[in-house]
Amino acid sequence: MANNPDPARITSALWYFVQSCLAMQPGTQYGGTFTDKPGYHNTRDNLFRQGRTNDYSVRLDADRAGPGDKTAAFDWTFPDAQRGQYGTIIRYGERVRKAFRERDPRLRGWREVLIQADADGNAEGYDFSNWAERTPDSTHLWHGHFSVLRRYLNDMSVMNGMLSILFGESLDTWRAGLSRYGGPNMAxxxxxxxxxxxxxxxxxxxxxxxxxxxxxxxxxxxxxxxxxxxxxxxxxxxxxxxxxxxxRPQVSVDAKAVAAELVRNVEFVNTLSAALTAAVVAHIPTTQDVATELGRRLSRS
Structure with missing residues (x-):
């Protein structure tokens, strides 16, 4: 990115916004920031020295705060629009118009945008301080004018909010912190x-x-x-x-007493006897098994 051409009058945040716009749409041009005339292009200090204490760019409380020696506007030039081809500038103007109509919170800190937003013969102006529209002069058919409230001239989240709108990102993307421009106030x-x-x-x-x-x-x-x-x-x-x-208290067991009690239980004794008899019988070889084994052993002798 090119170096800030006038750091004495252009904040780093505003210059970042300028360069980001130019990178967003290759072929567009830097149309200027500081100009010694009424409005946001001038510094507050200059306007006061000139007796312009009621200039519209210094009336709001937010414009009486922030750096007094810095410009607060940027002009974004579209050479194709200068040739009567408005498709590119309208794309960005439509996005600003949509944000304006929806009161998009990403417009926080911005005063106005003047730009061509449709295919008619007049440019459109959107004032975010009182949510009013106006028709600016015809030069805004081929260049977009962006004014930021002077209090926010060093606020990167304000710059990024407008960049997110211009790029066409949704508000949900911004709020989720997924914007290529960083999302809402990062702090x-x-x-x-x-x-x-x-x-x-x-x-x-x-x-x-x-x-x-x-x-x-x-x-x-x-x-x-x-x-x-x-x-x-x-x-x-x-x-x-x-x-x-x-x-719980421990339980002591008298094994002899338990055995004596079991022996007195006829049902238990009968059941145990039957089970033992079955087990013993199951292990006694049959007569045929005994004869076979006896013959095998005698044959070896």
Whole structure:
């Protein structure tokens, strides 16, 4: 990427946005950022020195904050549109129009976009501060004008939000952190991920050591809510059962008394006798087996 041509007046974040737009659509051109005239192309400090304290680009609270010595606008030129071929610029204009109509949160931090968004003979203007539309001058049929609220001139998440829209990504892709431009505020996203990791670690630690019956719900990015820890509940029940068995008094057994009692039980004695008789008989060889074995041995002598 080319170096920032005027770092004294162009923030690194805005220059990143410029270069990302040019890379997104090869053949398009850098139409400029700082210009000493009314509006967002000028710096707030310049406008104040010129007595333009009521210029529309310095009225909002968000424009009275942020760096006063930096430009807050970029013009994106489409050479094919200059030749009357509007297909390329309309593609990006349509995406901005769709985001405007849906109040897409990725427009946070932006003041306006002026661009050709359809096939009529007029360019379109979208003001995100009051959600109003207007018709800008005809030069915006071939170049897109992007103004960012001055407070956000160093905010990369604001730049990336507009880039995600221009690239045609869905809001769901952005919110899921899957955007090629990084997703929502990365500090917030990283914090949410850290909470998930912490909750998962807490779940395992408490579940396996402290044995809490309820632990943080690791499915919640905010760490809110709890779930039943069935492992802990079942394990603690097992511990209680073992402790109860150990607490019971020991039972001493008099083997002779048990044997005497069994002998007096006629049913037990008869059943045992029948079983022993059957087992003994099953192991007594038949007469034929005895004769065969005797003949075998006599034949060897």
């Amino acid at each position: 917030e996203l990283t914090d949410a991920l850290a909470r998930q990791i912490h909750n998962a670690d807490t779940y395992l630690w408490r579940g396996l050591t402290q044995l809490d019956d309820k632990v943080p719900d690791i499915r919640s990015a905010t760490g809110a809510g709890t779930v039943d820890n069935r492992f802990a509940q079942q394990f603690k029940q097992l511990v209680r059962d073992v402790a109860e068995l150990k607490a």
